[in-house]
Amino acid sequence: MARVTIQHVAQAAGVSPSTVSNFLNDRQGRMVAATRTRIETAISELGYRPNRAARQLRNGKTQTVGLVVPSVGNPFWGAFAHEVEVAALALGCSVLLCNSERDPERERRYVEELWEDGVRSIILCTSLPSLDHVSNVIAEGLRLVTFDRPAQPNDPESVVSISIDNNVGGQVATAHLLELGHTSIAFVSGSIRSVNRSARYRGYCDAIEAAGLSVADMPQWTGMDAAHFGDVEAAEVGRAAARDLFADPKNAPTAVVAINDMTALGFCRGLRDLGLKVGRDVSVIGFDDIILADLYDPPLTSVRQPITRMAQLAVSEAVERGSNESTDPGSSVLLRPELVVRESTEHVPSTPRP
Amino acid sequence: MARVTIQHVAQAAGVSPSTVSNFLNDRQGRMVAATRTRIETAISELGYRPNRAARQLRNGKTQTVGLVVPSVGNPFWGAFAHEVEVAALALGCSVLLCNSERDPERERRYVEELWEDGVRSIILCTSLPSLDHVSNVIAEGLRLVTFDRPAQPNDPESVVSISIDNNVGGQVATAHLLELGHTSIAFVSGSIRSVNRSARYRGYCDAIEAAGLSVADMPQWTGMDAAHFGDVEAAEVGRAAARDLFADPKNAPTAVVAINDMTALGFCRGLRDLGLKVGRDVSVIGFDDIILADLYDPPLTSVRQPITRMAQLAVSEAVERGSNESTDPGSSVLLRPELVVRESTEHVPSTPRP
């Protein structure tokens, strides 16, 4: 079955290939209505679809959006990737998915490979404070949208960032626990050496201080000084945190803010290992509001990220940059996170634990 | 920054582009060692990378593997997609991910588009008993590997299938519950009009009958006659099942086999809505052993699919078909599922529920 090419269409419509090409790339004004319709019918009758490879070879670009996430194995990123595909499809683009495993070197390599393969728009879900590792590609003209990482002072001008306001999120989460009467609140996370995570942590600190308490007095877990982020094994991080925090009774909090839901669920699992009950004994709040938060027992209180909206924004910024409605380059879109209260957070237990 | 092309390499190595091309596609014997090394050093010094688009335009194929899953938003498929990417990377291929939403029409469209874009290997995670909707593309030479769908009598010859033995899985799950003394075991699923799901159901039936019981006597949930599979809202399916089954005390089982873990978790959530306790009041067993099964409270007993191994197999079948070690075309690889016993399944309660 031979391919239908632009020549066949041209022949069927009685025009030259150039004219069909003009039509396809709607170069303005250059065509009388009758010709246009002849081409249209020819295309649909022959079932013509332009050949991507040829197009790309000719103009050096693709209609593809690159999406680099830490790992689709993580339910949050899986859900986000899904939303991105839906949004891209609506704009007629396809998505090329890459898992960086949060490795800067892999991030760099993927971004470079995508660029060399003609991808001109990338949504990068990175944790790194600096974009130096991809700045050369940005300088060459890549449209980069970072997700889950607000703009930083040193970022190249053209970068747009889509994120929730993590500081506010951290504050909201912590304030919720404070309102429930908790005064011993731990923060649990893998490495917080990323823009979004440190913002969440600062929000936590801000809320603690605003309540007249001192962060130094809170139970501390040292895991967040570690180097690795633990996206794949986020749950393990949480589980370890529970073990460590409760090993020393002095260190035991009555409530915990976890860096994300997977870590929160792992923490809950850890509590269970210790015979403690989530909610009644220890309040736990997560981030993201992944689908499992609501399924968990008890259902997990979480700070929701509006991923559908964020995916739409990210895709449209990546694809349609330069059109009227677009955001100014270099700007940061900070969406407001939403606290979803469920049953993993309760009033501070009136009687101290044995 | 102009691209480095094969011409530059040729010039640097003092040979013709053809020779470099010969080298790249290692056409045998045609080259003296000195030439080979000159080309090698030229390539590495210039940092040459062949242009995909040009290659694809020229020979009509890509090095890309297509992966069509119901939805990466579902943690099981997210985890599988991740494993596929890892396996493909090891073989030097990239992965193009598509979400079919279990819509046969979308499946067909994606497969066709991938084919037209030069993708010659596709891993299709489909639920459909028939492959008619993609048979024309298979006839043209597509290497299709189906996942989670054993081979069917009418399948085109060239198709290879990778799957667990779902019948055995269904039997193992059910037998486990029977051993725990349960005699009132319900099967909970969205539509079972798919090869794998109906096999699981048959396994369930086989085990029931083998124990001298009758499937007809078991509590029945009608949701599985529905048309939709509910991958996205698998949990909702489970939750609804719990509500329905326990609405009528006569219909209430003491144990449940769920079609997958997400449905199982939804079912557990539904039990919780009703004030029932998983394990103590009702035993629940799922399928897949997603990461969340172990995190849940109580940790979920599940029939594990070895997705890492399966992903490797699927990728190597898709990419390397025709090499020595490859499976015979038309064959089905049925891996043995593994029962992972946790705490959501317990002995049948000695005292009847109030």
Added chain:
DNA sequence: TGAAATCGGTGTAACGATGCACTGACCATA
């Protein structure tokens, strides 16, 4: 009226890699 501008459309040379058909040089055999 004639020069210029506009309109609708076409010819052609790329983009980068590939593989067939070919060439010259060298060797072996008769």
Added chain:
DNA sequence: TATGGTCAGTGCATCGTTACACCGATTTCA
């Protein structure tokens, strides 16, 4: 010394699309 065969490497047309330069016909306007 013919004849033929092998070896190492090359020339060239080609994949499908695009954009620029161009062209002839018609319109505009001084």
